[in-house]
Amino acid sequence: MGGEGWMGATGLVVEGAGEAVDRRRIREGTNAYCVRSPDGTSLQFAMPLLVPRPLPGGIEPGGADGAVWAIIEAVKRAAGADTRLRPLGGLDTERPARYAAGIEPVTLVHSDAAVGSDLWKPDEENIFLSDGLHCTVRGAVPYPGPPGGGAPRTVGEKVAALAEGIEEVMRRLPARDLAAAATLSLDQKLLRARLPSMGLVCFIGDGTLPARSYTRFRQHHRVAGPKEGVHIPFHCPEEIGPTEVELPASDRAVTGLGIRRREVFAVAGSNAQGKTTLLNAIRAGEDDHAAGDGRELIVTVRGARTAEAGGQHLNGADVSLFFGSLPPGMTGTPKAAFGQGSGSMTMAVQVGTAVREEAPLLLIDEDRAAANLLVRSTLQEEDVTPLAEILAERPEALGSTACIVATSSLDPLIARADRIMVLRGHGAGAITPAAFRAAYLEYLEQCARMAKKDQEW
Numbered sequence: 001m002g003g004e005g006w007m008g009a010t011g012l013v014v015e016g017a018g019e020a021v022d023r024r025r026i027r028e029g030t031n032a033y034c035v036r037s038p039d040g041t042s043l044q045f046a047m048p049l050l051v052p053r054p055l056p057g058g059i060e061p062g063g064a065d066g067a068v069w070a071i072i073e074a075v076k077r078a079a080g081a082d083t084r085l086r087p088l089g090g091l092d093t094e095r096p097a098r099y100a101a102g103i104e105p106v107t108l109v110h111s112d113a114a115v116g117s118d119l120w121k122p123d124e125e126n127i128f129l130s131d132g133l134h135c136t137v138r139g140a141v142p143y144p145g146p147p148g149g150g151a152p153r154t155v156g157e158k159v160a161a162l163a164e165g166i167e168e169v170m171r172r173l174p175a176r177d178l179a180a181a182a183t184l185s186l187d188q189k190l191l192r193a194r195l196p197s198m199g200l201v202c203f204i205g206d207g208t209l210p211a212r213s214y215t216r217f218r219q220h221h222r223v224a225g226p227k228e229g230v231h232i233p234f235h236c237p238e239e240i241g242p243t244e245v246e247l248p249a250s251d252r253a254v255t256g257l258g259i260r261r262r263e264v265f266a267v268a269g270s271n272a273q274g275k276t277t278l279l280n281a282i283r284a285g286e287d288d289h290a291a292g293d294g295r296e297l298i299v300t301v302r303g304a305r306t307a308e309a310g311g312q313h314l315n316g317a318d319v320s321l322f323f324g325s326l327p328p329g330m331t332g333t334p335k336a337a338f339g340q341g342s343g344s345m346t347m348a349v350q351v352g353t354a355v356r357e358e359a360p361l362l363l364i365d366e367d368r369a370a371a372n373l374l375v376r377s378t379l380q381e382e383d384v385t386p387l388a389e390i391l392a393e394r395p396e397a398l399g400s401t402a403c404i405v406a407t408s409s410l411d412p413l414i415a416r417a418d419r420i421m422v423l424r425g426h427g428a429g430a431i432t433p434a435a436f437r438a439a440y441l442e443y444l445e446q447c448a449r450m451a452k453k454d455q456e457w
């Protein structure tokens with residue numbers, strides 16, 4: 001970094017920017033740098049700023065990240081029309097598409113997961129403290145020439161102007177908008193903290209829009225924005241027992257689906273009905289979302305795990321929940337297996353670890369699972385007990401972990417669920433476990449009749 005000596009000139013830029021730079025938070029090369037772009041036409045920079053404007057009165061500090069989000073997004077929206085803010089998207093450079101991440105809209109307010117780290121959003125670099133808004137700006141300006149001469153001062157002045165532009169956007173933003181964004185964020189945090197005392201691990205509010213639209217900069221579902229076009233909102237079916245919860249900060253009640261501690265919950269339905277989408281949204285419920293994201297009323301306790309087929313090397317891994325003995329090629333015992341794990345063994349390790357470590361929630365999606373760890377096949381050896389049989393014979397084996405399985409074809413597993421939600425046309429319906437088992441039995445009898453017929457031929 002620092003081609004043409006620009007790295008060493010960061011200090012000169014800081015000088016040129018005057019009071020705007022948050023000098024105490026400078027981490028040279030990480031959040032403070034100037035570097036010439038590979039094609040030589042622009043200068044990319046990052047700089048921590050302090051905008052000494054306090055959070056308006058009446059805003060709960062616990063939801064301050066929501067207010068930071070509202071400010072950042074307002075700044076991004078203003079960037080096109082305000083010359084001071086244009087460097088954020090490199091809008092005056094020859095290749096603005098390269099820097100567009102700086103003004104890409106984001107609806108994620110907080111995530112513990114490392115998603116969207118190249119996007120501008122509330123995080124430890126963009127935060128309200130008692131002395132004002134601390135934010136790290138990244139952007140690009142047309143290459144001003146080598147660091148000798150007045151170029152650093154020019155860039156420094158642009159950084160100072162940026163801070164001024166941000167301050168002005170903050171000043172113009174109605175305090176009630178900041179308060180609403182903060183309250184929404186706080187609602188999600190407080191509800192998440194309350195879920196365990198309500199016996200829940202997840203709440204999916206009615207009206208939730210779970211599907212995502214992916215962009216060049218938002219390729220992961222946790223940071224992606226809502227699907228555009230037809231988007232069917234989630235509504236908890238009556239038959240499944242909607243729950244009402246209080247949103248603590250805004251003091252209003254909302255209804256939706258509560259996933260209970262220890263329960264096995266099936267998200268069933270035919271192909272492409274939205275099962276994976278809903279599972280992803282449940283996982284994303286560990287994050288806090290802004291208004292318009294569509295997932296602001298999905299709240300999941302932290303620590304959910306997923307289990308999927310893999311192929312990892314096992315080094316003393318415990319697969320004993322499913323395997324009574326080890327297949328050829330592996331050494332050790334089911335409680336401490338060594339060797340290259342198969343798809344199902346890797347998944348067995350993940351399920352076993354989640355249960356042993358008392359993860360509150362385990363998510364299993366048929367699309368990514370080892371089916372032979374979930375249901376039995378005719379050829380399966382007795383030494384493997386698939387999940388459907390574990391749930392039938394000793395459901396306590398999952399301990400305190402709730403389990404959500406998304407599946408359309410694994411009937412024996414759906415039959416073991418405590419509650420079964422059925423997605424149709426992206427909308428939620430339900431079937432009682434008793435009705436499902438009766439339909440499944442009928443199907444098995446029909447299969448048996450057909451098999452007998454085949455034998456008679």
Ligand SMILES: Nc1ncnc2c1ncn2[C@@H]1O[C@H](COP(=O)(O)OP(=O)(O)OP(=O)(O)O)[C@@H](O)[C@H]1O
Nearest residue numbers: 211230231232270271272273274275276277367426
């Ligand atoms: N509520 C919704 N409203 C509109 N579109 C949706 C909704 N939920 C999901 N979709 C869209 O439907 C498509 C299929 O969704 P998804 O992959 O989640 O289905 P699935 O049931 O898991 O499919 P499969 O069984 O084939 O794995 C995706 O394009 C997704 O964006």
